[in-house]
Amino acid sequence: MKGNAEFRLVFADRVQKHFFNDGALTPKASAARWMKRANEVDRAIIAESARWGCFRRNPPYTRDRDWLTEQKRLLNSWFPQRTAIVLEQLRAAGLYPGTAAPVFTPCGGRITEDFKLSMSSPGGGTIYYTTNAVDPRVPYTGAIAPQALACSNAVPLRASVQVKARVLKDRIWSALTEAAFTNSPPAR
Numbered sequence: 001m002k003g004n005a006e007f008r009l010v011f012a013d014r015v016q017k018h019f020f021n022d023g024a025l026t027p028k029a030s031a032a033r034w035m036k037r038a039n040e041v042d043r044a045i046i047a048e049s050a051r052w053g054c055f056r057r058n059p060p061y062t063r064d065r066d067w068l069t070e071q072k073r074l075l076n077s078w079f080p081q082r083t084a085i086v087l088e089q090l091r092a093a094g095l096y097p098g099t100a101a102p103v104f105t106p107c108g109g110r111i112t113e114d115f116k117l118s119m120s121s122p123g124g125g126t127i128y129y130t131t132n133a134v135d136p137r138v139p140y141t142g143a144i145a146p147q148a149l150a151c152s153n154a155v156p157l158r159a160s161v162q163v164k165a166r167v168l169k170d171r172i173w174s175a176l177t178e179a180a181f182t183n184s185p186p187a188r
Contacts (some may be wrong), residue, residue, distance in 0.1 A: 001093065006140055009173060012096045016175035018108050021107040031079040038071055099174040102127045102151075102165045116154035117163065117181070119177030123171025127151040133162040137173050144168070159183050 001007045017023040045063045090096040100123035128136035128148040134149035160182045167174040
């Protein structure tokens with residue numbers, strides 16, 4: 001599958017979705033999942049350290065000295081760096097393009113009628129976007145979709161809309177950035 005350019009870009013779209021903008025594999029979301037599981041087994045760790053830690057080493061493994069120290073290391077060192085490391089590994093493997101995806105400010109949410117979406121391209125290139133949930137890139141051909149518009153300024157959004165955008169730089173498309181914007185009164 002890695003040899004198929006279309007598969008690589010679809011894969012990159014999933015990486016973009018989950019590694020950025022509150023995605024499931026951002027450091028914050030990953031650390032939150034870890035802490036949920038860690039809290040579930042917290043009391044059991046005491047029994048496990050008593051059961052297995054005493055004869056494995058001296059001093060024996062303990063929850064307070066070993067488990068909590070490792071938990072702190074993961075939260076402060078491992079999770080904050082891991083997403084960026086894996087992203088670079090995916091780039092090196094040819095599974096994530098070198099062209100940086102566009103950045104939305106903000107990346108979705110509730111909007112007002114005078115809202116303007118700011119899109120930027122950290123690595124340069126032209127941002128193409130749609131507001132009708134169509135990919136700005138035509139699959140398989142790599143052409144610019146007929147509905148796509150080039151972004152040169154902030155984009156006014158008046159109604160609820162799904163925005164999809166990609167950067168095209170040196171004939172290389174970025175992964176897809178997408179977000180939903182809702183124009184509705186806040187719940188009371």
